[in-house]
Amino acid sequence: MEESAAPAGEPESKLDDNMISVTHLSKIYKNDSTETLALNNVSFKVAKGEFVAIMGPSGSGKSTLMHILGALDSPTKGSYILDGTDISKLSDDDLAKIRNQKIGFVFQAYNLLPRTTALKNVMLPMLYAGISEDQRVAAATKFLKMVGLGDRLQNHSNQLSGGQQQRVAIARSLVMSPSILLADEPTGNLATAQSEEIMEIFEKLNHDGHTILIITHELEIAAHAKRTISLRDGRIVEDKNNGHKKWTSKN
């Protein structure tokens, strides 16, 4: 198994450079009599600025892994250090704070608040961080412009197309300047053309230095990432550099 393929030019080894450090991670779901081992002793590291695709068929444990990486769930065993903080044994409210400050979520179903403007949707995470209204509006406007929706600030989310909604979601994931972006099948509900647009945004964000993890079962989508971790039956079966990608960034 290849261990931590950091992009060239960035030194490995030092803990501080690892945005994500997962060690011997296991997750067991208990259901009355049966125990399901969803994740089995998974270890890997992701360095700052990486663009990683996590792949696997359904039942491979990729959703479980995504939940733990997203601080939505705690592991049964092992440790998970995100941006220098061990978050494998935090209380629910502390996890909420981690999600708010360090993780930017992009979901398959966009998950925008219905009948709420794009601007207010993007402002939501900042609301929970207690940021003042002026700053919320300024930051949300900035990121909506960045994803090309500067003229849709006051549109309600249900008045936007799928691609536009997902771009609002991306803007929302960025407003708190999180340590990592976590995208769960971000193109799953989109047509091919729109999928490409979304993936281009992710590539650009990665180019600007964002650490991105994308969960997908589509090879074409995974191909946009620089590294692919493949899961099967709760174990990592492959962790490889998508070599060609690494050298063809569009600058």
Next chain:
Amino acid sequence: MDIKELISSAFEALGLNRTRTALATLGIVIGIAAVITLLSLGKAGQASVESQIQSLGSNLLTIIPGSFRPGDFRSASGTSTTLTLEDAHTIATSPKVHGVKNVSAELQRRAAVQAGRQSVNTSVTGVLPSYKSIRNISLEAGNFLTESDNTSQAKVAVLGPTTASDLFGSTTNAVGQTIRINKISFRVIGVMTSKGGGGLGGNQDDVVLVPLTTAQKQLFGVTYIGSLSVEIADQKQMDSARDEIGYLLLSRHKISDPANADFSIFSQADILSTINQVTGTFTALLSGIAAISLLVGGIGIMNIMLVTVVERTREIGLRKALGATSKVVVAQFLTEAVILTIMGGILGMLLGTMLSFIISKVIGLPFVLDPVSVALALGVSGILGILFGWYPARQAAKLSPIEALRYE
């Protein structure tokens, strides 16, 4: 998360389904309206009774025949015939009773009173001239009954303003006209000024006053009197005077044991406290019913909030994923519930105020809006929101973000 944002997002959420929001608050609206109406009508009734009793004259002892000892049915009030005019004279003149200013003996019956073609059935009271000062009566026209009217059993009458206008219309001067009571002709010599009010104890404006002896001998053919009113000069002498009158009457009636007394003595304060007790019991009873309707309203709110939580499971999951702590989720749903109930409280308050205004106008009570009951209604509705919003809000906060995000 700041309050302003909580409240504005709660209003947004409630605005999404206006019909449901309106229906959810309806229970609270009705409950609060009921409470406000009952409390303010209760207050108004009490104020009206108090002012009526005050207008009867304070420092007044009323003696009626018969005993009010509980469980004693031998001498139900009104049927007893144990008091006489002699008793009144004795109380007025006896050196054993101190502080007596005035004594009035009364005999009251209902009778048919006619004038021309008009006929009313009203209260006819035989009184002594002292009745005027004891009951604070003033005259709009004419004169009051005199001592000589009484000794001569004169067929003269003083009318209450309502009776006068019922019989002669509001424009005709009743003084000098003739009325017939139980077919006997009486000359009207005076009309009283209005005392206002109504309700308990009969309308004080709808009366006919005749000399006591006339009432006894000419009209009703009896020798006893219906009640005695004794005005005491000084409030401080009330208790001692009551005792002195009591013993005087006992000895006159040759009764040795006060427990067997064939009369009862009340002060205005006694009557007031009895009436207050009765209205208090009624108010408490009705408030209990109103409280039950508030409880039902609160359960309605809880029900709607539980439905809302289920409907918005995904939204809750999303909010938690984006960093909302349990506290924030609880605060959000509690705010919605409290806004629902407070809106209901305000609407109920307006409705209740309107209702009590209309009802008090219709039944002729003064309109009293008690600011305490208004504050209470708002406070209670807020507390209801917290009580019944708490469980749904906790349910929302307990949702696991993963499960909630997956919820279809």
